[in-house]
Structures are given as structure tokens and as C-alpha cells.
Amino acid sequence: MNVALAPRPSVVLRDADEAFVTLDGVTKVFGKGKASMTALENVSLELRKGEFVCILGTSGCGKSTLLSLVAGLDKVTSGTIEIADGRPAVMFQEPALLPWLTVRRNVELPMRLHKVDTEERNKTVNRLLSMVGLIDFADHRPHQLSGGMRQRCALARALAQDSELLLMDEPFAALDALTRDQLHDDLNRIWQETGKTIIFVTHNVREAVRLGDRVVLMTPRPGRVARIWDVDIARPRELDSFEVSGLAHEITAQLRAGAAGNGAQ
Amino acid sequence: MERNRLQRVLRASWPRLVAIGLLVGIWQLLVVVGVQSGGALGAGEPLPGPGDAIAEIGYLIHIGVLVPALLQTLERAAIGYALALAMGTVIGLAVVRIPVLRAGVGSLLAGLQSLPSVVWVPFAVLFLGDFAVYFVVIMGAFPSIAMGLMSSYDNVPPLTFSLARSMGARGPGYYRHFIFSATLPGYVAGMKQAWAFSWRSLMAAELIIGSTASTGLGQILDNGRTLGDLPEMFAALLAILIVGIAVNDLLFAPLERGLLRRRGLVPA
Numbered sequence: 006m007n008v009a010l011a012p013r014p015s016v017v018l019r020d021a022d023e024a025f026v027t028l029d030g031v032t033k034v035f036g037k038g039k040a041s042m043t044a045l046e047n048v049s050l051e052l053r054k055g056e057f058v059c060i061l062g063t064s065g066c067g068k069s070t071l072l073s074l075v076a077g078l079d080k081v082t083s084g085t086i087e088i089a090d091g092r093p094a095v096m097f098q099e100p101a102l103l104p105w106l107t108v109r110r111n112v113e114l115p116m117r118l119h120k121v122d123t124e125e126r127n128k129t130v131n132r133l134l135s136m137v138g139l140i141d142f143a144d145h146r147p148h149q150l151s152g153g154m155r156q157r158c159a160l161a162r163a164l165a166q167d168s169e170l171l172l173m174d175e176p177f178a179a180l181d182a183l184t185r186d187q188l189h190d191d192l193n194r195i196w197q198e199t200g201k202t203i204i205f206v207t208h209n210v211r212e213a214v215r216l217g218d219r220v221v222l223m224t225p226r227p228g229r230v231a232r233i234w235d236v237d238i239a240r241p242r243e244l245d246s247f248e249v250s251g252l253a254h255e256i257t258a259q260l261r262a263g264a265a266g267n268g269a270q
Numbered sequence: 271m272e273r274n275r276l277q278r279v280l281r282a283s284w285p286r287l288v289a290i291g292l293l294v295g296i297w298q299l300l301v302v303v304g305v306q307s308g309g310a311l312g313a314g315e316p317l318p319g320p321g322d323a324i325a326e327i328g329y330l331i332h333i334g335v336l337v338p339a340l341l342q343t344l345e346r347a348a349i350g351y352a353l354a355l356a357m358g359t360v361i362g363l364a365v366v367r368i369p370v371l372r373a374g375v376g377s378l379l380a381g382l383q384s385l386p387s388v389v390w391v392p393f394a395v396l397f398l399g400d401f402a403v404y405f406v407v408i409m410g411a412f413p414s415i416a417m418g419l420m421s422s423y424d425n426v427p428p429l430t431f432s433l434a435r436s437m438g439a440r441g442p443g444y445y446r447h448f449i450f451s452a453t454l455p456g457y458v459a460g461m462k463q464a465w466a467f468s469w470r471s472l473m474a475a476e477l478i479i480g481s482t483a484s485t486g487l488g489q490i491l492d493n494g495r496t497l498g499d500l501p502e503m504f505a506a507l508l509a510i511l512i513v514g515i516a517v518n519d520l521l522f523a524p525l526e527r528g529l530l531r532r533r534g535l536v537p538a
Contacts, residue, residue, distance in 0.1 A: 076436050095436040101429045104533045105451050118443045148534025166437060 024089075025054040025202050026075070026170060031084035033070055043227035044070045047084070050221065050230065054089070054169065057196055057203045059217035061210060061256070067228025068206045072174050075204060094166035098175040100155035102147040108158050109134070109143040115166040133161040136195055153184035160192070164199065173205045177212070186244055189215055193241050210253045210260065215242045222256060224263050231263050294320045307500060318501045326505035335490065340509065343472065343486035350407025351468045357408060358415025358464065359457075363449075365416065366423040376420065383413035387467070388474035395479060403475045410471030411464040418460015422453035458529055462522040469514045487513070 033045040044067040060068045073079045116126045134140040137157040177185045213220045224231045238248045301319040330336035387410030394402035434448045476488020494502035530536045
């Protein structure tokens with residue numbers, strides 16, 4: 006594997022756990038011939054079941070492309086993506102709630118599409134709405150909610166899909182800092198309660214360190230895995246704690262060095 | 271309480287009342303000035319005023335002409351509109367879902383929409399007999415429905431379709447929860463416009479086709495012209511105007527307003 010930045014990424018899992026998600030030599034090229042653009046080059050990554058992995062990088066490093074490939078919304082040019090269990094649930098940067106449905110109806114939509122019976126549906130929706138703190142807003146419509154509440158609703162809907170794998174594409178990027186902090190706490194708690202496997206894409210270093218078991222740093226044009234950090238900081242983590250800040254500084258320094266030395270192989 | 275309600279209705283509707291008052295005022299002014307008809311038939315007859323037209327409506331109801339004609343016309347409108355709705359929906363859906371059709375039929379629809387549907391009347395009469403009226407209404411109304419669906423589909427955020435795919439939406443569920451729901455505002459706007467077009471087309475058809483077995487509002491107007499009965503003409507005109515406005519205001523406008531309000535697109 007041709008990686009610009011040492012040390013070699015810990016791509017392969019150390020312990021004997023079987024990989025839940027496996028990306029092997031994933032390459033994505035948009036366009037053809039001279040006009041083609043390599044968005045991702047030879048990205049390999051393994052995720053354990055229940056792991057929270059943050060993909061970190063500046064804009065244009067192909068992290069969103071990577072996510073839509075895993076989501077099955079786009080096809081790889083070469084390489085393989087294997088997911089041990091079914092179709093992943095996706096949460097986008099925008100809440101993408103359907104404006105004609107109430108909060109409750111939005112959350113139950115994936116279950117309606119897959120013909121889950123009414124009783125079980127209602128039970129699950131109530132549980133999920135309580136989990137994300139929206140139970141009192143079940144009959145509101147999206148336009149009556151704040152930005153943070155909309156993302157909570159989108160999170161509940163993604164959870165309603167009952168997939169073991171949850172893909173999150175900068176879901177909190179458009180929120181103010183206080184709301185984001187609150188949602189970090191909630192996401193951390195929900196992840197621990199549900200045991201989902203999460204791939205979380207972000208350009209925010211502290212966010213990645215605060216949330217992830219591992220932080221995967223990517224370099225842009227073409228998108229490659231530059232380095233992977235294991236984050237051994239006890240949860241729940243504080244955004245401005247000494248440990249989080251310290252690791253965030255280290256990663257930021259690496260990010261800067263990578264940006265400066267990009268292309269010098 | 272009752273009084274407050276009355277005040278609220280008045281507050282909401284006064285611009286419209288003023289506009290109607292202005293129109294009636296101008297009409298009355300023309301009567302006072304002494305405008306007369308100058309055509310071959312009934313030349314030199316004075317213009318009937320708003321009062322005359324309303325009195326004539328009363329008379330036409332009294333002699334049992336207006337109500338059956340109104341019902342006849344409304345039946346034609348309803349049948350023609352329903353057929354146009356079905357046809358516009360099917361064609362609109364096909365065009366948005368099948369790329370080849372979009373390239374071919376899309377521009378044709380826009381052309382068809384700008385074609386005054388009255389030009390179909392001579393052909394319809396020749397080829398379709400009793401069905402001619404419906405054909406003209408359909409040709410007038412269905413492009414608006416199909417175009418409404420198309421433009422609405424184009425305005426759905428691409429993220430909505432990504433969401434549908436990520437949820438694994440397929441088949442009837444996909445149509446029901448995504449395609450139909452997402453395009454509903456544009457579809458209803460198209461329905462509203464299609465009503466205006468179909469009402470227009472129907473009147474043109476009734477006026478021109480004239481002598482079919484059963485009499486509608488358009489034939490009353492034509493009849494008035496033939497006999498040089500100016501009050502009858504104005505009574506028919508008024509009735510046509512009132513029906514057109516009433517169907518829009520009582521049916522389509524509330525439908526659209528309710529829809530937009532539920533989606534937070536207009537203030538509650």
C-alpha cells in the first residue's frame with residue numbers, strides 16, 4: 006500500500022474479532038479519460054461490530070464519497086466493500102425529513118416501507134423518540150422543529166431502519182456549537198445503548214476525537230487513508246478535556262503537515 | 271363571538287369586495303353613458319346593467335332553463351376534467367420515470383399547453399360526434415396536470431431520492447411515500463390550472479358546437495346572441511364567471527392552501 010504519511014496505518018484489526026465491515030482497495034474515479042478525477046485511491050479499512058469509527062479529512066478528501074459507496078448509493082470503480090449484515094442506515098448532513106409527515110411518521114417510514122406491523126411500529130417509534138428526546142414533539146411537523154431537533158428526528162429514523170451499521174455524513178456540521186455538544190453527548194449515549202456500528206464522517210478534529218474509537222485521517226486528491234489513531238480516552242468525553250484537546254492537537258498537526266506535503270511521495 | 275367572526279371575514283375579503291364593486295361600477299357607468307350594441311342583430315339596443323343581468327338570471331331560473339343548463343355543463347366539466355386528470359397523471363408519471371419519453375414528450379406537452387384547445391373543436395366535431403366536448407376539455411386540461419407533475423418532480427431535492435434508496439424503498443411504497451407525496455404541491459397547482467383551462471375549453475366548445483341535443487351555459491350565451499337577447503347573454507356570462515370562480519375558490523384554492531400550510535410553506 007502506498008501511503009504518503011508514516012507510520013503505517015493500523016488497517017487490519019489486531020484482535021481475533023471478525024470484521025463487520027471490510028473495505029479492500031476501494032478506488033473511485035469520476036468521469037473518464039482526461040476529465041477523470043480520482044476521488045478515492047486504494048482505501049482499505051476494517052470495522053469491528055459495535056465500533057465507532059470517525060473518518061476525518063478536509064473537504065474534497067473523498068470522505069463523503071466513501072460513505073455513499075458503503076451506503077450503496079454509488080458503485081466502486083475497483084476494490085470491494087463487504088458488510089456482514091444488510092443495508093446500512095444513512096444520516097445525511099441535512100436532516101432530509103419529509104416535510105409532509107409528522108415527526109412520528111418520519112421516524113416510522115422505514116418500518117412502513119418494510120411492512121412492519123402497526124403494534125411493533127408504534128412501540129419502536131415511541132422507544133426511539135424517547136431515546137432522542139422528541140417524544141413530546143411526535144405530532145409536530147419538521148418545519149416546527151429547531152435544527153438540532155430535526156437532526157434528532159433524522160437520527161431516530163436512521164435507528165428505525167434496524168440496521169447494525171449506521172453511516173453518518175457530517176450530521177452535526179450545520180448546527181451551532183452548543184447544540185452540537187449536546188448531540189455529541191446523546192449520540193455517545195445512544196451508541197452505547199444500541200451497540201450499533203457507526204462510520205461517522207467529519208471535518209471537525211475534536212468531534213472525531215470526542216466520538217470515535219478510532220479516527221481515520223484521510224488526505225485529499227486523491228482520497229487516501231493517511232493514518233489511523235486508536236482513541237483510548239474514557240467515555241463520556243468532554244469536548245474541551247485535556248485528553249481530547251491533546252489528541253486533537255496532534256491530529257491537527259498531522260493534518261497540516263499532510264496538507265503541506267501532499268503529493269510529495 | 272359571532273360579531274368577531276363577521277369582522278374577521280370582512281377583514282379578509284374586503285379587497286375582493288372592493289374589486290368587484292369597482293367592476294360593477296364601471297359596468298354601470300357604461301350603461302349610464304349609453305353604450306349600445308352596433309352589430310347586425312339587435313343593433314341599437316342599450317347595454318343591460320348589472321341589475322338587468324341579475325334579474326335575467328332570476329328569470330332564467332324561474333322558467334327552468336338555467337339550472338338544468340348549469341347542471342349539464344357541470345356534468346360535462348366534471349367528466350372531462352376527470353378524464354384529463356387521469357390522462358395527465360399517467361402521462362406525467364411516465365414522462366418523469368422514463369428518460370426517453372422525457373426528451374420526446376416533454377417539449378411536446380409544453381407546446382400542447384400553449385395551443386388554444388378551441389382549435390380542436392372542428393376536428394373533434396368531425397371525428398368524435400358527441401364525445402367532441404370532452405375531447406376539447408381533455409386537450410385543454412391534461413397538459414397542465416402532466417406539466418405540474420413534471421416540474422414538481424424536478425424540484426424535489428435529490429437528497430430525498432437518495433434517502434429513498436438508502437431506505438430500500440421500492441415499488442408501490444416508493445411511489446406512495448416518495449414520488450406522489452413529494453410532487454403533490456406541484457400536482458395540485460397543476461390541477462388548479464387545469465381547472466381554469468378545462469372551464470375555458472368547455473365554454474369555447476359549447477359556444478361553437480352550439481346545437482347539440484342538451485343545452486349548457488355556453489349554448490344559453492349563443493342562444494342569446496342568435497336572438498339578440500342582450501340580457502340573456504349577460505346573464506349567461508355572469509353565470510359562467512361565477513361558476514369558474516366558485517369552483518376555484520371553494521375547491522382548488524382551499525385544497526392547495528391546506529396542503530402548503532401542512533408542509534410549512536405558507537404561514538399558518
